[in-house]
Amino acid sequence: MTQHVKLTLNGQPVEADIEPRLLLVHFIREVANLTGTHIGCDTTSCGACTVQINGVPSKSCTLFAVQVDGADIRTVEGLEQDGQLSPIQEGFFEEHGLQCGFCTPGMMMTAEAFLRDHPDPSEAEIRQAISGNLCRCTGYVNIVKSIQHAALRMREGQAAPQEAPVTAEAPR
Amino acid sequence: MSTTGTSTIGGMGHRVKRKEDPRFLRGKGNYVDDIKLPGMLYMDIVRSPYAHANITKIDASKALAIPGVLAVVTGKDLDAAGLAWMPTLMSDKQMVLPVDRVVYQAQEVAAVIATERYIAADAIAQVEVEYDPLPPVIDPFKAMEADAPLVRPDREQKTNHIWHWEAGDAAKTDEAFKQADVVVKQDLYIPRIHVASIETCGCVASFDRVAGKLTVYMTTQAPHAIRTVFSLVTGIPEHKIRIISPDIGGGFGGKVPVYPGYVVACVASLQTGHPVKWIEDRSENLQADSFARDYHISAELAANNDGTMKALRVKTLADHGAFDAAANPSKFPAGLFSVITGSYGLEAAHVAVDGVYTNKPSGGVAYRCSFRVTEAVHTIERMVDTLAQQLKMDPADVRMKNFIPPEAFPYKSATGWEYDSGNYPAALRKAMEKIDYAGLRKEQAEKRAKGELMGIGISTFTEIVGAGPSHTFDILGIKMFDSCEIRVHPTGSVIARIGVQSQGQGHETTFAQIVAEELGLPVENITVEHGDTDTAPYGLGTYASRSTPTAGAATAVAARKIRDKARKIAAHLLEANPDDLEWQDYKFQVKGTPGRSVGMKEIAFAAYTNFPSDVEAGLEAVDYYDPPNMTFPFGAYICVVDIDRGTGQVKIRRFVAVDDCGNIINPMIVDGQIHGGLTMGMAPALLEAITYDENGNMQQGTFMEYLLPTAMETPAWETDKTVTPSPHHPFGAKGVGESATVGAPPAIANAVVDALSHLGVTHVDIPFTPWKIYAILEEHGVAE
Numbered sequence: 001m002t003q004h005v006k007l008t009l010n011g012q013p014v015e016a017d018i019e020p021r022l023l024l025v026h027f028i029r030e031v032a033n034l035t036g037t038h039i040g041c042d043t044t045s046c047g048a049c050t051v052q053i054n055g056v057p058s059k060s061c062t063l064f065a066v067q068v069d070g071a072d073i074r075t076v077e078g079l080e081q082d083g084q085l086s087p088i089q090e091g092f093f094e095e096h097g098l099q100c101g102f103c104t105p106g107m108m109m110t111a112e113a114f115l116r117d118h119p120d121p122s123e124a125e126i127r128q129a130i131s132g133n134l135c136r137c138t139g140y141v142n143i144v145k146s147i148q149h150a151a152l153r154m155r156e157g158q159a160a161p162q163e164a165p166v167t168a169e170a171p172r
Numbered sequence: 173m174s175t176t177g178t179s180t181i182g183g184m185g186h187r188v189k190r191k192e193d194p195r196f197l198r199g200k201g202n203y204v205d206d207i208k209l210p211g212m213l214y215m216d217i218v219r220s221p222y223a224h225a226n227i228t229k230i231d232a233s234k235a236l237a238i239p240g241v242l243a244v245v246t247g248k249d250l251d252a253a254g255l256a257w258m259p260t261l262m263s264d265k266q267m268v269l270p271v272d273r274v275v276y277q278a279q280e281v282a283a284v285i286a287t288e289r290y291i292a293a294d295a296i297a298q299v300e301v302e303y304d305p306l307p308p309v310i311d312p313f314k315a316m317e318a319d320a321p322l323v324r325p326d327r328e329q330k331t332n333h334i335w336h337w338e339a340g341d342a343a344k345t346d347e348a349f350k351q352a353d354v355v356v357k358q359d360l361y362i363p364r365i366h367v368a369s370i371e372t373c374g375c376v377a378s379f380d381r382v383a384g385k386l387t388v389y390m391t392t393q394a395p396h397a398i399r400t401v402f403s404l405v406t407g408i409p410e411h412k413i414r415i416i417s418p419d420i421g422g423g424f425g426g427k428v429p430v431y432p433g434y435v436v437a438c439v440a441s442l443q444t445g446h447p448v449k450w451i452e453d454r455s456e457n458l459q460a461d462s463f464a465r466d467y468h469i470s471a472e473l474a475a476n477n478d479g480t481m482k483a484l485r486v487k488t489l490a491d492h493g494a495f496d497a498a499a500n501p502s503k504f505p506a507g508l509f510s511v512i513t514g515s516y517g518l519e520a521a522h523v524a525v526d527g528v529y530t531n532k533p534s535g536g537v538a539y540r541c542s543f544r545v546t547e548a549v550h551t552i553e554r555m556v557d558t559l560a561q562q563l564k565m566d567p568a569d570v571r572m573k574n575f576i577p578p579e580a581f582p583y584k585s586a587t588g589w590e591y592d593s594g595n596y597p598a599a600l601r602k603a604m605e606k607i608d609y610a611g612l613r614k615e616q617a618e619k620r621a622k623g624e625l626m627g628i629g630i631s632t633f634t635e636i637v638g639a640g641p642s643h644t645f646d647i648l649g650i651k652m653f654d655s656c657e658i659r660v661h662p663t664g665s666v667i668a669r670i671g672v673q674s675q676g677q678g679h680e681t682t683f684a685q686i687v688a689e690e691l692g693l694p695v696e697n698i699t700v701e702h703g704d705t706d707t708a709p710y711g712l713g714t715y716a717s718r719s720t721p722t723a724g725a726a727t728a729v730a731a732r733k734i735r736d737k738a739r740k741i742a743a744h745l746l747e748a749n750p751d752d753l754e755w756q757d758y759k760f761q762v763k764g765t766p767g768r769s770v771g772m773k774e775i776a777f778a779a780y781t782n783f784p785s786d787v788e789a790g791l792e793a794v795d796y797y798d799p800p801n802m803t804f805p806f807g808a809y810i811c812v813v814d815i816d817r818g819t820g821q822v823k824i825r826r827f828v829a830v831d832d833c834g835n836i837i838n839p840m841i842v843d844g845q846i847h848g849g850l851t852m853g854m855a856p857a858l859l860e861a862i863t864y865d866e867n868g869n870m871q872q873g874t875f876m877e878y879l880l881p882t883a884m885e886t887p888a889w890e891t892d893k894t895v896t897p898s899p900h901h902p903f904g905a906k907g908v909g910e911s912a913t914v915g916a917p918p919a920i921a922n923a924v925v926d927a928l929s930h931l932g933v934t935h936v937d938i939p940f941t942p943w944k945i946y947a948i949l950e951e952h953g954v955a956e
Contacts, residue, residue, distance in 0.1 A: 019290070026289070035206035036199015038421070040370040041454040045875035048370055076199035089197045093189060096840050099848065100676030101196030102203065102371045102421030127883040134875070136370050136422045137676045139847030140883040 010078030047133030097146030183689030223868020371421020394713025425538025498536025507544030553918030627927025638721025664773030671711015690731030692758025717907025820946025853916025
């Protein structure tokens with residue numbers, strides 16, 4: 001018995017006939033062949049499988065793919081745009097926010113969504129935001145710095161159009 | 173050692189950004205579970221619900237009837253091929269799959285091979301196993317009693333005692349104790365813990381029947397040693413085995429052992445001719461993979477009334493589980509536990525350890541720790557504080573009084589180690605200044621007067637890493653050297669292959685920096701490869717902080733061999749005598765004539781296009797480095813805790829870590845290693861412990877019970893450094909990956925006991941869970 005699902009994955013339509021019990025993380029990794037999303041615990045504890053579902057960071061190891069039929073899913077592979085690292089990726093690179101790299105995709109998907117709603121967070125807010133994503137290598141110090149770096153870049157990115165001189169004709 | 177490398181070279185001492193990151197940041201890492209081969213099958217494992225039982229029957233017929241199930245492998249199948257048991261690193265053997273008996277809960281009993289992951293998972297539930305439960309042996313002290321049930325009746329010795337090991341001088345220690353003014357005694361338990369790397373273990377085994385070659389993509393920290401062991405166990409010629417350790421999602425020691433799943437997957441691929449993938453789930457990983465620690469320690473420290481420490485006597489019972497599958501060098505059943513005299517100049521010491529079997533999975537692998545050093549450091553650092561408390565002295569003063577003085581290095585310890593270099597007072601002074609130790613003591617007195625519980629804890633540890641000199645260290649007879657092979661291409665770019673293997677340490681970056689520094693070629697033009705036994709030179713792997721002390725040294729020496737040859741080519745190009753050249757500013761120049769010089773890029777081109785007649789073409793070298801000694805990194809850590817009287821929660825307010833790992837290749841990466849190490853030091857101090865009920869049921873089988881530190885509990889670590897180079901390492905470096913895991917727990921423990929010491933508390937075993945601390949607060953009438 002299979003069920004048809006159709007969803008958007010990193011802006012591309014994906015559809016497949018799948019078993020209803022297929023976990024979303026296995027759909028992403030093995031049906032769509034995007035292996036950047038990882039599996040670390042099976043119990044929604046570690047966050048290695050975090051993806052954004054309609055913009056909301058969600059742990060894909062405890063969701064069935066059929067539950068997100070029609071949704072807009074974004075994974076780590078969707079962060080880079082036109083060959084440019086996104087601010088969160090740049091932050092992790094510049095601040096040495098990763099070591100083995102296994103938790104990194106989930107960590108970035110959580111952090112990026114958080115920064116969209118919290119453009120200028122405190123360190124305590126950042127730590128709370130990523131408390132559902134476990135990292136065994138870094139001790140979180142540089143992950144916090146990476147997210148702060150990304151926040152700054154994202155604020156600069158948003159501020160730029162406002163600060164740009166108005167060269168078009170004045171509004172009538 | 174100079175750290176004068178210019179930024180264009182990116183040599184020693186530079187914060188070079190990591191070469192590994194671009195793939196990881198894009199989700200393009202290549203971990204074992206990402207590997208998909210044509211025709212690949214999936215394996216899942218039937219596990220025992222009992223800690224100790226006879227297997228009376230295995231009926232796989234229902235499982236085999238499920239469409240897509242190709243085979244069910246049992247111990248009897250393996251036994252027919254002589255593979256039901258395999259050797260451990262410690263002269264013991266362990267079951268791959270049991271023939272008639274299970275000896276720990278979650279032990280592998282049978283394996284299902286199916287066309288899909290989910291089908292394999294369905295089928296394991298349909299393999300019917302009948303058990304006849306036996307009384308389990310859980311408490312290691314009871315295991316040593318004469319009437320205890322036998323965990324290992326397969327052995328000649330009909331007891332649960334595995335081995336007795338000792339170090340130091342017992343008579344001299346007894347004599348020093350007799351002459352001491354004061355003796356403090358303390359029992360300590362260092363609980364069983366699990367490394368729990370975020371990536372679990374697994375493999376893809378692929379046997380090519382035409383070529384007769386077995387390729388195994390495997391979560392292993394030691395691919396070369398695994399290849400040799402696989403060849404010896406299976407009889408497959410070693411050149412027909414290729415072990416590939418791809419990107420690894422954290423190791424910490426848990427990926428050193430050979431687990432049964434790897435072996436069964438290989439057998440299944442041999443039998444089916446298909447690639448077979450096996451990936452553990454988290455519960456399997458937590459319940460059945462090897463564990464760390466589990467040392468029951470009884471320590472005595474003798475001293476004079478002025479705080480001068482004289483001698484240490486330690487007895488330990490080591491719970492090794494059902495198989496002695498510890499990951500130690502072969503001659504060291506208790507690892508390097510005898511480094512237990514730490515940073516202090518003792519007259520004498522004696523350490524005895526007894527290993528014991530229980531009905532638990534194997535113990536004795538590392539948890540980001542160089543072979544039992546964490547247990548040693550915890551013991552000595554707690555004992556120093558116990559002594560200070562007894563003598564009503566400041567623990568910093570007792571340490572300063574007893575440190576091995578900087579001028580005493582190289583220093584021979586009471587248990588026989590030769591410490592290479594150290595400056596312990598400098599590190600402690602730096603930590604005390606950074607955290608304002610005097611100010612904190614004042615604040616503590618004020619808080620105490622108000623009834624608040626604040627504690628300050630110090631740990632001034634010495635590590636021992638970089639195994640090791642081949643006269644002392646081997647694994648199954650293979651000496652613990654390590655290696656590097658470097659090839660300089662005609663256009664001046666480089667490939668270096670190393671015998672060690674990264675699980676996040678950033679070797680592709682730091683080893684490129686070593687080559688850059690030694691050859692004067694830019695780091696971006698240097699590729700470092702590792703982890704593939706078909707291409708990399710033989711090495712013993714990455715664990716116990718040995719990569720930089722061993723393979724790092726090999727890399728520098730190989731590069732220097734290249735430089736020696738380059739000198740001849742440079743002389744040819746400069747029309748000078750090789751002896752008249754000097755290596756200066758990353759170039760060969762005619763002595764005293766800076767204008768006449770040639771760099772490595774031009775020399776490399778000449779090595780293929782214009783070399784002198786008495787020199788071979790090409791520019792490459794290999795080095796197998798046998799270190800003359802271990803390296804002894806050290807540090808001074810100070811921790812400040814506040815204890816909540818209403819909840820018993822221990823909160824780390826500040827933690828200053830001053831580390832000394834000699835000369836640093838990449839400060840950014842060293843900082844990251846220390847941050848991570850501190851967090852894995854805090855974890856067993858505050859959160860992590862594996863326990864069993866009386867039936868041998870493991871009680872922390874998921875991340876909902878086994879609590880890893882999150883960003884919330886983890887403080888903002890404050891790091892600093894002193895630099896005391898290793899005198900025997902080619903560029904003065906020492907290992908650093910585990911220093912912080914080793915040094916942090918006693919700093920936290922000493923802080924917690926310090927917070928409670930005025931109540932009469934003299935010791936609390938880790939972990940300091942809120943419920944444990946709250947019970948102590950209640951007992952002393954200070955709970956809120």
